[in-house]
Amino acid sequence: MRQLVWLRNDLRTIDNSALHHAMQQGPTLALYILSPVQWQLHDEAAIKLDFRLRNLQQLAERLQLLNVPLIVTQCDLWQELPQRLPEFCRTWQVSSLHFNAEYGVNEQQRDRQCAEQLEAAGIRVYRHGDSCLFPPGSLRTQQGQMFQVFTAFKKACWQRLHAAPLRSLPPPVAQAPTGIASQLDAIQPYLAHNPDRERLWPAGEDAAWQQLERFCRQDIHNYQQERNFPALDNTSRLSPALACGVLSVRSCWQRALLANQGEFDSGSEGVVTWLTELLWREFYQHLLALNPRLSKGEPFLESGKRIPWRNDPGQLHAWQQGRTGFPLIDAAMRQLAATGWMHNRLRMVVAMFFCKNLLLDWRLGERWFMQQLIDGDLAANNGGWQWCASTGTDAAPYFRVFNPVTQSQRFDPKGEFIRRWLPELAHLDDKQIHLPQHGHDLFSGSYPAPIVDLKSSRARAIEAFSRANGSLNSLSS
Template identity: 35%
Template sequence: MTSVMWFRRDLRVSDNKALYHACKEDDLLLLFQVNPAQFITGSPSHQAFFASVAHFKQEVDKTALLQIMFGEPVECLKQLKETLPSWDKVYFNRDETGYGAERDEAAKTFFDEQEIEVQAFHDSYLHSAEEVKKSPTEYYKIFTPYYKKWREEIKETPFKVTLKADNIRKENLFPKYEEQFAEMTCDLPILDSGEKTANTRLANFIKHDVADYDKARDFPELDKTSHLSRYLRTGEISVRTIWQALQENEATEGRAIFEKELCWRDFYNMIYVSFPNQKNEPIQENYRFIEWENNREFFKAWQEGKTGFPLVDAAMRQLKETGWMHNRLRMVTASFLTKDLLIDWRFGEKYFQQMLIDYDPASNIGGWQWAASTGTDAVPYFRIFNPTTQSQKFDPTGKFIRKYVKELANLPDKYIHQPEKMSETEQKEYGLLLGKDYPFPLIDHKERRKLAIARYEFSKEHSRGNI
């Protein structure tokens, strides 16, 4: 009889829990199913993911074969069963939220009908949503008590996995899909993909940056964050491997802060499980009646990095150029969109979904609801980041701004955060005409802050039936 290892967001051999168990089988087929609806041409997020799939296939095919199939999940499974009648067991690492959870539920029905034994594992997080709860029937809603309980839980150690050619099928059952996949991914850059690259990134971060992570993480010009999020998104590195590497190094405040970031990742996954509609609806009922302006020109200016606020513009251009954005800047740009421009956070979340190469649904949705003050344990609605103050504090010399907003490169430090302060004479002197070479600020932050607070307070009163 034949077993199938079904890969998803776990594009690695090392420390892959489902693969660890699947490799004990005598006859094993390795599968990756591509849903064409999930591949959006031109989307940096999707292109990066499938570049990682292509790299993973290259590596696997050196020893065995990663069977590629195209189509809706259940239709692919039916086709595979018809082609491979001996298939009687499936291994995979399950998803708890969103599209992945819906896919797994539909697949389970098929497996039950076909009497295919299912071996599903929790693999993507240090703790699944069910492992850290307030009570058997209640999830946490506040991070601090969740974090305290999370710290007390024992963390799994990595699983040692080795692919052996003698028990893995190498016959390509669907050559047409192989050709289709090769055509789809032929132009995608795969140089920064793969387990080896991810593990090198981890080693460098621990060696050079983790000890001072608490001091340096908020300054984008220093670039001292781990950059591991893109590899966690694809599963090219496991969170267990990261945790184990951290424990083997000196306990510092930087390490503790980074470990807390891993807990936030688990926390947002748990929140998504407990509130599965959070991609479409604010968690807090108080803020479901906010009167968003949703100005299209403002939204376009925000997307293109042309708001007239240098740090916001630099961050948005970094996203557009690289598919990644520094975490501090994700908070700044999200706060600016929702509270300065009064644009619904769901527009921003969807744009980040399209653009981020490290897009993780639970973390991205959770982060946007946090910034918009609509989520659980979110920033208070009256705490509104001042984009100029943030710029002065976290990019004091303007080095990051100058890198991405090149038209501001020649400005002196005293104007780099507020170009609009220049006189006409100074604009000519520095070769930057406001309104032509760089926009005036879209809005007056002080006035928009007052308006945003009023809108949030109105929504709160409306939800309570007072209006």
């Protein structure tokens, strides 16, 4: 009887818990299930799906070297899987199924229902924790509660890591040939074959490891000083690989440690800062796993339900299309549209502008990001948007409102990033480019006027959030 490893967002052979344990138990097959209708319901970006399937093609070749055949099939909706998987296992003479856990509420429900049906059919099911450094729920406060403040969560992670350093799994060893050929024909209709996209976002474990190695050798030590300047682009750009599981978070953590003599809480500021970003990712994964409402479009804070979000389709469209009249905002949104990716500092700036200055519902922005991002990740995207909207745990206080012009002057002082994405402003000088003055002789008029006044919109947001928080206080008193 065979083992089956069910691959999802873990498209790698290196440091893959489900694959490792399946191969330890016996002859192994790999399964990937295309679910295009489900992906659409979850607002998966087309560029992310293309990246995922290109990685799946590359993974098939690496699995072939291990004599593990990959079977790709299609099941449009996850609700059909509890019936389909037992049939698949009987057809391929599978006795055990291995998979790595996912933490969205729909994903957890899918896995629970599939496990029940498989076990009822006499097929053993093994669930592995692989997308986090620590199993969600294993880090608790002294009162036994989930951490709601990131700094305390980080300290708990550090304590655990000092006590028990992370260990990666040994490289997989090829099994005996199974005599079964990989079946990949189902992928072909979904591949876009876009050379520009493939050049910008190369697929495969080799490409991801080369990128990790370059970052840790060349840029990580300057990460703290340069990460907020989008024109420098001194970030790792590894988020797409992490979102699809082409790299494990453990591998990223351990490679960064090598660049800092094994330290994660001292030494190189750049390394410590980058590792802290990985812990933010961890924090949001744990929150998602333990708070199902985060998967259902609900704010973490009760006061978030009382914010009077505005309904303004025109301003929503202007924001989506990069036509707000604020150059840094618009350049960031055009970068997103063109590449499927946005610099992390700019994600915060454009999200806070959306939630505070425009006073538009953060869920609309969260959904738009998921529909555009190559690295769209439910936990990180939700956590980032709720942080900016002041509706999440350990979020920015509601009276904190980034000024996009000040942010532009500080983090793109020469307008290099703006000129790259807004060529219609390239002729302006380094001062004018941050907020073009309409009617000025140097201004061509092809760029829109600001769609909102920063001062009055900030005051409007603070009043709205203050009322929401005030009503919460009166209810609890």
